[in-house]
Structures are given as C-alpha cells and as structure tokens.
Amino acid sequence: MTTMSSVVEMVVNARPVRAEVQPRTTLLDFLRDELGLTGTHAGCEQGACGACNVLLDGRVVRACLVLTVAASGSEVTTVEHLGTPDLLHPVQEALWRHHGLQCGYCTPGIVMTAVDLLSRISAPSDAQVREALSGNLCRCTGYAGMVAAIVEAGRTRDEQAGVE
Amino acid sequence: MCHLGLDRCRPTARSTVKLPPFEYVRASTTAEAVAALAADEDAKVLAGGQSLLPLMSLRLAHPTVLVDIGPVGLAGVEVVDDSSRRDGPLGAGARSIRLGALVCHRVLESDPVVAEAVPLLAAAARYVGHPATRNRGTLGGSLAHADPAAELPAVAVALGATAVAVGPTGARQLACSTLAEGYFTTCLAPDEILTEVRFPAAGPRHGAAWCEWAPRTGDFAEAGVGIDLDLDGGGAVARLAAAACSVGPIPLDLGPALAAAGVVGATSLPPALLRTAARATEAATSAASADKAELTGLLAARALAIAFEGARKRRAEARA
C-alpha cells in the first residue's frame, strides 16, 4: 500500500496509541511532538549521540533512526515510564547517587541504554558497561559516575535476586 | 556507528535534520516489495534504516519511495545441510548457515547458533556501530549498502558467502565476493532485494578473529581484518580465509596473500611467520595509504595469532 500518511497503532509506555502520521515522521518526533513525551531528546538526529534512545519491543534503539510508520504494531518504552522523581527506578536511583549526570540532556538515553544492558547481562563489569555506553555521548560528566552507577545497579540487583 | 560514508559526501550547504518527504510502502511479501521498487526508479529499500535514514535527514539522499521490507520477515537463522558445498571445512560435513537478510546485527553478535556456526561473523558484528544501532541494522542492509569501511561485507568475502537476490524476474544466487563493485555500489539492480545470505558452517578445529582499529570503538574502522581458519587433525593450518575492510573501494580478499606467506600448512605461528604475514598483507593492501597498509598488516598478524590460538584450543578440547 502506497501512502503519504498512515495510521499507526502502537503501545507506548503501556498505553495504546493510534495516530495518523506522515511517513517522514521519525519515532523521535512522534514521541515528542504528538505524544508530548519530551523526555526523549533530540541530540543529533543523525544516529550518532544516543540522546533519543528508547526501547522498541524491549530492545534499545535510536528513536531518530526509526520511522514511526515502521514501528506500527510495536511496543515503545520511554524514560517517562521507568520511574518518577519521587520513586526512581533502581538505575535512575544509582545514577543520581553516583552523580552520573550533570546537564541531564543525554541522561534519558543513558538510562534506556543501561536498562537494556541490565536486561541482557545481570551484573555487567566496568568494561561491559563502558562498551554498552559507547553509543551514548555525554559532554558533561566524563562518564565516571554513570559507569560506577550502572555497575552498582547491576550488582545490587544480582545480589537481591540471589537473596530472593 | 552506522556507516554513512559521510567522509565522502559531507553536508555543508544547508543545515537539516528532518527527512525529506517520501512515500512509504509497507511490503508484506518479497514480490510486493520488488513490484514497488520496479514501479519507481527512485524508490529505495528500507531495511533497518540505520545508514539510509541519517543520509536522508542530512538530505544527502532523496528517495521518492521507501519500501519497508520489515514485514516480509527474512529474519531466520538456520543451519542446513548443504550438499552443494564441495569445499566444506574438514570434519564439518556439508553444512551451511542460512541467514535471512533482515537478521539484525545484534542477533549476529549474540545468537549462540551464529557464534557456533560462523564465529567470524559473530566476532565482527560486535564492531558494527553500537547496541542501539545493532538492534535495527541488518545483515542484508550492511551488504547492500557496501560501505568499504564496513565489517560484514569483508566477512562475507572472506568466508565465500553466497546471497540470494530477488528481482522482477525471480531469484538469483550470487557470490558475496561479487556483490560490492565500488564505493557504496553493488551489482544489485535497483529493483532487486537481498533476501538471504549463506555462510559455510565452521568445523570442529576452527578458529576465527576479527581485529580492527578505529580512533574510537564503534567508529569507521581505519583498518580491519578477519581471519578464519581450520586446523587438520595434526594441528596444521588446513584452510585459511581472510579479508580486510577499509583498504579500497571494496573488501579485499587476503586469503591468497596469507597462503603465499606460508600460513597454510603451518603447525605453529612463530614470530617470523607473523612478520611475514604482516608484510604480505601490507604488500597486498599497498594501494591504500602506507599508514593503512601498515595497520592492516599488524591487524592481520594479531587476528592470525588469535584465530590460531582459538583453533588450537578447540582441537585440544575435541581430543579431550
């Protein structure tokens, strides 16, 4: 079917969404402009910085490199779904404790990458965390706090899983 | 990083971030996709989009139609008996692994079936971009994009992979060594789609390594070498396959150069042989800059050492 605008249906942050979009609307613009989910940030819109990372069907992707029409039928999770300022997700909590953010602009992408990593590797090493983060550019922190935080979040979760 | 080839076509004139307008075709079968491509010469296939969409957002590409082949499927990973193979690795039987063109880099990197059957492919996939782009980027997309700095086309050349391309007149099989014809240029017709890639499956005394150097991990490799070898029962290198990326417009088959250097038949890799292998590689890649050729030689020596060590371990395990 050829079209200049399409109806897409997807589940975003556990809520069904239906909308008409132009083919050229990226998932990044759709989340931000149509759904008001401005936690997903536009850093480069060239796929290089990772500020727009979200989970698509549970796997981390660059929202600027996904067409909304191509994501129809998928499940999308953005940073807004992971925790609230009063009840942070363990990854967010660890990042806060380790001063793993400064200006906060790359932070949502970092959080999504970390959540994806911890879903694949239960207690990643420092090197594994750095490799996973290598697609997320941060200009403020020099990464030390965020690496320590994600290592700790993995280890803590692993220990808790051992206790349970 | 997805390989955009931006070093050869930098945007300067205008600043853009949004995709230009295009029509979108969601193809649910290969035939639908081919028909849509055949209907418009400026139509392009959309696979993972990790290279195409950045080029479009910079308005360096203006396709009129994007034909999304995602819904077609083409994501299977399957080891098959392959009676057509006469050159199977020793002790491997005639097996191949058949990968759908839309198998994503992340699956290549992490699927145990791929790791067992084509360890070089799994090793190289780790170097393609970053986790978030590997989740979308596809094997077929990498081969069809034909970036000279890309890892997977070189792996396909090294291993003698074959691919299936489907066009208006049906399917044809082609050797991956003939796929890339120049910078970002393949032998595929505009209305042809890669649907499948077959790699020979590794044998029991097998070793493989991908080594590359880039200023930052995940960037375009300034030089990269894949080595894939089998030992015979006596521990000598019985078969060697190798290729380099980033040393010319298309991947370079290093197999002949390394064979001539005396690697095939070797039962150990003493320093002198590694040096000879590096020099042979350097000579074979001399069309690139001296700097690149030297790096490629070093990487070839290291990849050889790692692959050989891996094969020896497997052989020892098999005997134990």
Add this chain to the structure above:
Amino acid sequence: MTALDEDRLAGAVGPRLGTRSGPRHLTGRGRYLGDHPVPDLCHVAIARSSTAHARIISIDTDEAAALPGVVAVVTGSDLEAMGARRFDHLLGPPFRPLTWPVLAIDRVRFVGEPFAAVVATSRAVAEDALEAITAEMEELPPVVGVDAALAPGAPLLYPEWGTNVFLSTENATPGLDQAMAGAPRRLTERFESHRVCGLPIEGHGAQATWDPGAGRLTVLASSQQPHQLRSVIAEICGLDETHVRVISPDIGGGFGNKQHFTREECLIGLLARLTNRPVRWSQDRTEALTASVHARAQIHDVEAGYDTNGRVLALKVRVLSDLGNPVLYFSGAGPAFVTVANLTGGYTIDHIGWSLTCVATTTCPIGAYRGFGQPEAHFTTERVMDLIASDLGLDPTEVRRINLLPDSPRPWRGHGGQRIDVGPLGSQLDLLLERFDYESWRREQAAARDEGRYIGVGVSTLVQGTTPTQNDTAGRFGSLEMAAVTVLPDGRVDVRVGTKSQGQSHDTTFAQVAAGALGIPPELVEVRDGDTDALAYGQGTWGSRSAVMGGGAIIKAAAAVRAKLARVASGLGHVLPSEGSVDLDVYHRVAEVAWWHAHLLPAGVEPGLTASAVYTPGFTGPSPAGGANHDETYGSHATAVAVEVDPATGTVRMLSAVLVSDCGVVINPTIVEGQHQGGFAQGLGIAFLEECKYNDDGQPLSATLLDYTIPTALDVATVQVVHRPTPSQTAGGFRGVGEASIIAAPAVLVSAVEDALRPLGVKLNSTRLHAASIRAAVRATGWKPDAAFWALRLRVPGEL
C-alpha cells in the same frame, strides 16, 4: 564585605548532597528549549553559505515562499527593512571597527554563514523550503589558516581594513631582551593549540513570542547569560530592555558555546515580531559544528631563556590567533587576550614579552570554550617547562618546583598586574607526587621500557585565574553578580540569582550556600535562575565565576535577611545567633510574623524578609605598579597522569590520573569532582580525538558527529580528585573550579605521551595528539612496529 571562612558556612556547605535537579532529569522531566510547547508554534530553518567566501549577487526566495506551510522567508535586507540593527563590537582601537548584519547581505565569509531564513509550520517544511532557495554567489578566494591570512597579497575578508589583521598589540617587561640575551641556555619552539568546538549535546536554540499589545518580546534561549542577551536582543530588535524578557530554561550543556549573543537569537526575536507567531529555532548538529563557535586555534612562537638549574629567566611569545570571521561579541580576540595575560601561569618568570596578532579568516568564528584562552597559555608554559627539563636532564617536576611562585607574598603581583592569591604551590605539588605515587610510576616506566612498552608520566601545575572582570567597553560582559533572597511565610527560601546553571547543579550548591549563610537546612531553599523577569540583572555563568560571584551575592543578600531575622526574633523575645545554625521553631515564627503580623514587629522594623544584593569582590582593576588584574581570584590545580602509548597505532591508554584541587571552600565535593572529571574528559577529547578541520577551500571537514568525534565511555579514565582547599578572600572563600581540568588536560597529556615516547626521540608541539598524529610523529623517527610483538602482546583495552 568580610570574608567568610569555611566554618561560618559549616553544616550546609561541605556535604555531598545529591543534586536537586537529578530526579527530574533522570525521569525525563527536564524542560529544555525544545520542550516548551506553544500553540501555533512555527519553526525556523536557516539558509547558510556553502561557500567559504563569496559576494552575494541575489537570493531568490519565491519558490520557497510559495510552498504550503511556509509562513515567511526573509533575507538580511528584509530584516533591515523592518528595522533590524547591525551588531557592533563597540571596541575602539587597536580593534578594527566591525559591524555585521543579522543575516549576511553583501558577502558571506565562512561556510555556514546565515543569509536567509524560513519560518514554517513545521521544521520539516522549513527544511523543504531551504532546498527551494537559490542564491547566486560570486565566489571569492578563501582564506584558511593564519599563514594564509598574513601572506603578502592575501585575499581580504574586509577590504576596508587593507589587511586581514583585526588586532595587533604587544607588551614586554623592561629589560626583556637583555635578560634573554644573557640567559645561559635558550630554546625556540612553535606550539599549536588546534581548533576545536565545545559542542554541548543539546544544540543552541531560541524560541520567541511577540506580544503586539504590550510591545513585548519574550525569548526562550539556551543561553548562559540571559540578562546580557536581553541587552543585545533589545539593541538589535530596536526595543527597550524593559520590553524584552529572556528566559534560559534547562540547558543541555553550554561550555562557552552558548555564551555569545548570536545572530540566530536576535533573528528569532525579529521573526516572532515580523510574523506575529511564536517561532523556534533549534540548532542542528551540522550548524553546531560549522556555524556556531569554534575555539583555540592559536599558534605560539616561543623563545625561552633559562639557567642551568632550569629557572626561566625570560619568556617571549608571539601569539598568532585565528579568529575565523570575527562576527561575535568578544570574538576570538577575547580568549587571545586571556592567553597573553596568563603566559607566566603559576611561575615567577622574571621577564615576559608577548605580541598578539589576531587575524580574520573565512572560517567559523572563534570564541568561547571552557578555559577561554587559558588552555593555550598553559600548554605553552608547561611545554616550556618540559623542554627545559629534557634539555638539562632534570626531572620535570623539579623544573616546575624551581619556577613556582614562592609561598609569600600573597597576593603575588604578576607582571601584568595579576593579583594572584593562591595557596602554597610547592606543598601542593608534594601532595600530588605523593598521591600519584610519582616514584613508583617512574619505576614502572623503566620496567616497561625494558619490555619494549612505552609508559609516560606527565605533570602540570596550573594556576588558574577565575571570575574575570572586564574593563571599558567589555565591562558589560562581566564584573558583578546579583541575587535576591526571600524567606517566605512558610519558612521556605526563594533564592534568585543572575548566574545560569548548565549542568553545574547550582540549584544544589547555591541552596547549600544560602542555607549556610542563613543557618538553616538546604532543603528549605529553592534556587531559581535564568529569567530576566525574576531578577533585575545578572551576568550569567562562564569563566569559573558562579560560586565566587553568584555565591557571593547570595551570601551578601542572605546576610541582610539574617540580620533582619535576628532583629525580629529579638523583638519576639528570642535570640537568633549571627552565625551557625538557628533554632528552626524561632525561624519559622519569625518568618510568619515578618510577613503576616506586622503589629508584632519591633518598632522601626518594616515587614517582610527579603533582600537583594549586587556583589563583586573588588579585587580587580589597576594594580599599584600599572597593569591590571582581571581575575577576582585564582585557583590552583596540580595534575599528574600516567599513560601507555602504543606507537604502532598511536593509541594512548590512561593508566592513572590524579588532580589535587584547590578551588577554595568546597561547597559540595561530589559536584567539584564532577566538574574535574567532565572537564578532563573534554580536554582528553581535544588531545586525542577532536578537531574542527577545513580543507584549503574553506570547506569544513567535520560537519557531523561521525567526523567530529568526542570521547565515549571507552575513551575516558576516572580522575582521582584530592581536595586541598585554601579559602580565598571572596565572600564565601570560593575560588571557582569549572575550567581547571580542561586547561590542564591537553598540557599534561602531551607531556605524558612525549615522555612515553622519549626513547624514540619524539617531540610533540601541538595539542593535536590524535592517534594519526602520534603515528606520524613516531614514523618520522624511522621507528617501525614489530608485527609479531604487536600481535602477541597484551591486547589494547577498549578493543573488544
């Protein structure tokens, strides 16, 4: 204003409090420029020159204007027709006069210079329209690099100058030439600080709304200096300052890149007025890399005379500064002036002379990036120390030690009038060597060399001027700060300050400062910045100034509030001490009474608990011996790194990095460490990865993040920070910290890499320490890698 020592702010100042803004940002609740939806918002895309140098013949916008969704297409002439004024740097001689329009009208002078703009209902449509604009340009020859600009017969950017030299000046201490001639040993070198870019992850941007009834323009801008931006927008748009409101929302990094007052910010104001629609421009990555603000780009021709103990007797530096097209307020000449003022660093060099030549080239304007001229000076000074050590066979730490400022007198007056108030430097160096374990790294180095591995150690002893104050015309850009402190009836404290946080967590540190000054818990304090309607004036965040200036203003205002709290308390029969913690029950009672129960107030005490203050430490200005001090205070930071270099690939691996930090009173150690770690990463990026490159035609070769490569988590090692504070005489005892490690990093890394490669005899005179540069330098010595050794040795970390 008497100085407060650490104890007087104790309790609130010092603890490692978590950042206030952290949870908001971690959950995607930050509100950056692009996160402020407005009904009927229009988007702007900007047409920019694709040629380095050209005369504009004509610009055809008809086709673009006819596209559906396009609201307006404007050129520079259109804007002037509606009353837009030209930018003027307002500086007198020796600066050449220069004005520039919002959009280029007659000529373009770098690739990326704006010449037209589209307003449309979506950014995508605006970009479609850009593709439909055609401009006829008569190409003129490009001017790329200082040498090309100074060459006889060079093409001229501004023919009316008769030269490409924008500025030329010099200074020297009396007797310099004799001292140089009499020095037992001399060295002559050329050092380069290459062109880079601050590159915050959130690009610059602005959004404006025009209220035609009130005649009032509201501009949201990702700006580090909202109040001063207000002045510039008012000037260019022809409005009174009272009719312009500038709001800086959450900022996704600044680093100086958002410090200038740009054409685009004014353009957005004009377009809002022209179209009577709210409009937004969000800078994209290509704009950020080619058409915002580049930095550094200096060449230093250096001559140093020294004795056989390594003591520097005379230093002569010819600074050549590439300004790009200097169409920025305090363009690249600003950093260059800072460079020449800091060439002696923390050393007692008897004689100093410099000349400064700033040239215009057809490249992106040079301007601010974290460090602002000091990294270039420090690089040269530290290179000189290393080369002297190398020449004399001395330990580089000993050469530094013999040249460091003695522990007294304080303040130390520099040749230029600098009033250097740092703590003792020799013992700071001792602490560094101890914590870094210098001796053991030298042993490791020797052992590694025996194995054919290349380990190197680098040291830098930095004295950094902070909190700059400008004189004369440039005074508008910084000499004071303002704050307002109000204790509300519920006891909560509203603090407003004219600095602007861009990730430095001022909401946390200033809450700590205010709480310390008031004697209450920081949780009661809320800090607001970045709104010209919320505070009458301010001068923003840059130059490591915020703690000293903003903190000082808060302390001053809080002191007034605290005095009133005490008077009211006393009238109610309570005692509130003038220092230390206060009784919170009394405090809350006073807060209620002051606002709600005027009849209970002591006679002569007016209701309310609020004060605003303007603060400047007052340590700058002319020095007794002539010259001038431009920095209110100074920090000192001593850094050591150990690296391993792979000469085969040019890869450098960080083995250890230690920084002994004296930023005065430490408000929050975690945040200070974050500043050091982040600044070091940026400095490492400059050295190992980054460069804004041009080809000979003036075409930028680093227009995307794939070409301009900044460090990732795999590239940056953790810096161990050792706090060794000595209080300054400023209001809070602060010294400022934000720029220290980015100044130190390129110098210390080049030092370490050269040290590692000493057996090969490699000399490194540029901050461009990219792997390819290292390979080239190594290959130039004739060294060839041994493939077998390389293949079998330990694999390089970072490699997968």
